[in-house]
Each structure stands twice: as C-alpha cells, then as structure tokens.
Amino acid sequence: MSDPAGESTGSTGDELEAIRERKLAKLREKAAEGTLGTDADEGDDAGNGAGSPDEPIxxxxGSFEEALAGHDLVLVDFHADWCGPCKMLEPILEDVAxxxxxxxxxxxxxxxxxxxxxxxxxGLPTLLLFRGGEPVERLVGAQNEERLRSVIDRHAS
Incomplete structure (x- = not known):
C-alpha cells in the first residue's frame, strides 16, 4: 500500500501495480497520438531528457566505456536472471528509464x-550511477522508485 506521497508502506505488489498502470496509460497515450513504436523523443511531461532512451538498454x-559514452547520466543495473530482487526491480527501472x-x-x-x-x-542487484563516464553513486539491493529518482535528481545537471 502507498501513502499519498508515494512512499511504500509495505506492499511491493501495490507499488508494482501503480507502475504498470502508469506505463499502460503512457502506451495508450502514444497509441492515440500515433507515436507508438517510434523512436521519436516526444519530450513527455514526465521530464525524460533528450537523448535518453525510454527503455533500459x-x-x-564490447567496450563498457563506449556503452556509457553519449549519455551524461547512466544508471547501470548489475542483475542476474535467478535473482528475485532483481526481477522485482525490473518494472521500476523501466519506469525510471x-x-x-x-x-x-x-x-x-x-x-x-x-x-x-x-x-x-x-551482491545483486547493485546499481551504479555514472555521470560523464565516472561512477558517482552505488546502491545495493532492491530500491524503490522514489529512492532512484532522488539519486538521479541529485546528480542531474
């Protein structure tokens, strides 16, 4: 269950359902606009920056440095298929992206x-935030969306 500020109060399922609902609403909006499936940066009102992919990469x-290049702020998710907390984090990372x-x-x-x-x-999951190709923050374990947004906002230009 979530309080009005969006803080998790115990039910991860409710938080995941809220994320799914937001993503579904966004997909419906794109479908109505005729932009579903395009790579156009629509400058959505949620604040996704230009050049930032809407989905995790x-x-x-190959070169990890090249994978970071071209993106000022990169949240790297070290995960594994067998990791339960990693799987719980997937929809949150999709929403953050x-x-x-x-x-x-x-x-x-x-x-x-x-x-x-x-x-x-x-330990998994481990999240590293890179700015300009250099690590600036490390988070270990499953994180809620508010925590990730806070870390990203703190390091955004």
Missing amino acids: HYEG ATTSATVLKVDADVHQGLTSQYGVR
Whole structure:
C-alpha cells in the first residue's frame, strides 16, 4: 500500500501495480497520438531528457566505456536472471528509464563477470550511477522508485 506521497508502506505488489498502470496509460497515450513504436523523443511531461532512451538498454559486451559514452547520466543495473530482487526491480527501472533523464543500462552479472568484478559488485542487484563516464553513486539491493529518482535528481545537471 502507498501513502499519498508515494512512499511504500509495505506492499511491493501495490507499488508494482501503480507502475504498470502508469506505463499502460503512457502506451495508450502514444497509441492515440500515433507515436507508438517510434523512436521519436516526444519530450513527455514526465521530464525524460533528450537523448535518453525510454527503455533500459541491455549491455551485450564490447567496450563498457563506449556503452556509457553519449549519455551524461547512466544508471547501470548489475542483475542476474535467478535473482528475485532483481526481477522485482525490473518494472521500476523501466519506469525510471521512461520518465527520467538517466539512461538505464542492464548488465547481466553472470555473463559479464569481469565487469562485475571490476566494479566491485558483491551482491545483486547493485546499481551504479555514472555521470560523464565516472561512477558517482552505488546502491545495493532492491530500491524503490522514489529512492532512484532522488539519486538521479541529485546528480542531474
């Protein structure tokens, strides 16, 4: 259940349902505008910055620095398919990607163990916020949407 300020008061299911409802409303709005499935940055009123993808990007390998390049603020999610808290975080990260200036980059910790080790990831999920290619914040464990927005807002330009 959530209070009027949106703080979680115990029911993660209610929080996830609220996120799903917001995403569904956004999809319906895009469908009505005829922009569903386009890559056009519509400058939605939620404040998604120009150049920031509306969906999380999956890191497939190659240069991690290049994956960060071109995005001022990147929230990197180190996750695994078997991780329950990681799965709970997925819809929250989708909403954050769609409605903030941060780019969300998902890194499978099992596939990219060298990168996981390089950044000292010891527990999953671990979220690292990069600004200008440099890590500026680390969050370990499942986080609520308000916490992620607060961290992103603090480091946004």
